[in-house]
Amino acid sequence: MQTTERIDDETINDFGFIKISIPCDLKEYESISDAPVFTRSKYLVLLGIISFVIDDPVDVFGPKTNKYIFNEGGIWSHEDIENSLVIDKVDSTGLLSEIITKLKEISPHNKTLIFSLLDRWRKARYMEKDSEESLIYTDEATLSYFHVLELLGDLYSKKISEKSKELIKEFTSKYNSEILSLSGQSLENENNAKLKLVSSILSKDISVASKIMYFLKELGLYSNQTAFWIKTLVEARNSVAHGRRVFYDKSIFPVQPFFPLVSNSIYPMQFLRVLAANVISKYLGVSLYSNEWNIINVYLIKDDHVTKEYLKRGAFESIEEIDTNEIAIIRGGLNSFILNKKISPSSCFKFYEFYLSTEIDNEEFLYTNIHAIVILYESTKEPGLNALLEKAIINTHKLECNIDEKFRDTMYFLDFHGFETPKLELLIESGDIR
Structure with a gap:
C-alpha cells in the first residue's frame, strides 16, 4: 500500500499544494489507520527537506488530505512521480534534487544526523515565524538554532580529542627527551604518564564554543567575526537553557509577552537562521544558503x-x-x-x-x-x-x-x-x- 499525504491541497488553498508520496507495507492484520505510524518519520524528514529548501516551515498542522493507493500484484497502480518544486513561478527543483542526491550518497549514520539537523532547523524556523508578531518563542527559537551548531560540534568531538592528544604527545615527548633528558623505557613511561596528566587538564578547556569554532574552521567559515558571534551565542544559549532571573522593571517596543531571557542580541534572528542553514549545507556539501550567507557575512x-x-x-x-x-x-x-x-x-x-x-x-x-x-x-x-x-x-x-x-x-x-x-x-x- 502507498499513502499519499497532501499538504495545502489545491482544492483547499488557492496558493497551491505540496504532494508527498510515501510507500508503506502493512501486514494482513494491520489497518489502514495504522499507516501514519509507519510513515510519520519519513513524512517529517520530507517536511524538513522541503522547509529547508523554501526557507519556510511546513508543518503538520495545516489543512491536508490523505489518499491511499493499493498495489495490484506487487506493482504500484499510480504513475511514477518525479521530484518537482516550483514557488512563485521560480523552479527550485534543482536545489531539491541536489539535496536528495547528496542524501543518497552519504552513510546511514550521517543521514540520520542530517535528518536531525533539518528537523531542529525546521522547528526553530517554525517558532521564529510564529513569533514575528507575538514574540512568544523568540528565546526558544534561538536555542533551537543553536542546537544545530551544538549537534555538529559534538560530531567533531572525536576529531578534536585525537588532534589534542597528538599535539600533547608531541609536546610531552620533546619535553621529556630534551628537558628531562630521558630515553628508552623511562622516556616511554614518562610520555604515557604526562600524556594522561596533561590531557585530563586540557580536556576541560574544550567547551561547546571550542567545538563549534573547530567545525567552523573545518567548513571554511571561521573568522574573528564568527568567533565573536559564537561567544555571544553561547551566552544567549546559557541564558535560555539554564535559566536566570529575568525581571526587568522597564520595557521597550515591541513590548514582550514574557520577560526576555536574551535581551542583547547583536544580530537579528534572520542572521542566526542563515548561519544554522549554511553550516548544514556546508556539511552536506550543497550550495543552498551560500548566497544568503555572503550577504550577512558583510555585516558581521x-x-x-x-x-x-x-x-x-x-x-x-x-x-x-x-x-x-x-x-x-x-x-x-x-x-x-x-x-x-x-x-x-x-x-x-x-x-x-x-x-x-x-x-x-x-x-x-x-x-x-x-x-x-x-x-x-x-x-x-x-x-x-x-x-x-x-x-x-x-x-x-x-x-x-x-x-x-x-x-x-x-x-x-x-x-x-x-x-x-x-x-x-x-x-x-x-x-x-x-
Whole structure:
C-alpha cells in the first residue's frame, strides 16, 4: 500500500499544494489507520527537506488530505512521480534534487544526523515565524538554532580529542627527551604518564564554543567575526537553557509577552537562521544558503578588541574607500559595542566627528548608528561636536530613517539599556523631532 499525504491541497488553498508520496507495507492484520505510524518519520524528514529548501516551515498542522493507493500484484497502480518544486513561478527543483542526491550518497549514520539537523532547523524556523508578531518563542527559537551548531560540534568531538592528544604527545615527548633528558623505557613511561596528566587538564578547556569554532574552521567559515558571534551565542544559549532571573522593571517596543531571557542580541534572528542553514549545507556539501550567507557575512562585526585597536589608529577613510573588513564597524558594529557598554562613548568622538562630517545625510549610516549618536550627544560637552550630533539626530527624523519608529521609542530603548537621555527628551519636547 502507498499513502499519499497532501499538504495545502489545491482544492483547499488557492496558493497551491505540496504532494508527498510515501510507500508503506502493512501486514494482513494491520489497518489502514495504522499507516501514519509507519510513515510519520519519513513524512517529517520530507517536511524538513522541503522547509529547508523554501526557507519556510511546513508543518503538520495545516489543512491536508490523505489518499491511499493499493498495489495490484506487487506493482504500484499510480504513475511514477518525479521530484518537482516550483514557488512563485521560480523552479527550485534543482536545489531539491541536489539535496536528495547528496542524501543518497552519504552513510546511514550521517543521514540520520542530517535528518536531525533539518528537523531542529525546521522547528526553530517554525517558532521564529510564529513569533514575528507575538514574540512568544523568540528565546526558544534561538536555542533551537543553536542546537544545530551544538549537534555538529559534538560530531567533531572525536576529531578534536585525537588532534589534542597528538599535539600533547608531541609536546610531552620533546619535553621529556630534551628537558628531562630521558630515553628508552623511562622516556616511554614518562610520555604515557604526562600524556594522561596533561590531557585530563586540557580536556576541560574544550567547551561547546571550542567545538563549534573547530567545525567552523573545518567548513571554511571561521573568522574573528564568527568567533565573536559564537561567544555571544553561547551566552544567549546559557541564558535560555539554564535559566536566570529575568525581571526587568522597564520595557521597550515591541513590548514582550514574557520577560526576555536574551535581551542583547547583536544580530537579528534572520542572521542566526542563515548561519544554522549554511553550516548544514556546508556539511552536506550543497550550495543552498551560500548566497544568503555572503550577504550577512558583510555585516558581521569583529570583536571589541579589534574595534578598539581600529579606533586607536584613527586612520578613518570614506565609506567608498574603506576596507571591506572594516565596513561592518561603520554599519552598526561600533553602535552595538557602545550600546552594550563594551566601548566607551568618549573613545568614539573622533570616529563620529569624521563620518558625520560627510555622512550626515546618509540614511543607512544614520539608521545603523542612531543609538550611538544619541549616547554621544548625551555625553559630550564640546560645542562643535554637540551641534554636529544634534544635527544628525534631526536629520534622522527628517529623513525618516530612525531604526525606532519614534524618538520616544529611542528614549525608552536607551533607558532600558541604562542610558539617561535628558537632551534627547528636550528635543522631543521642543517638537524638533518626534
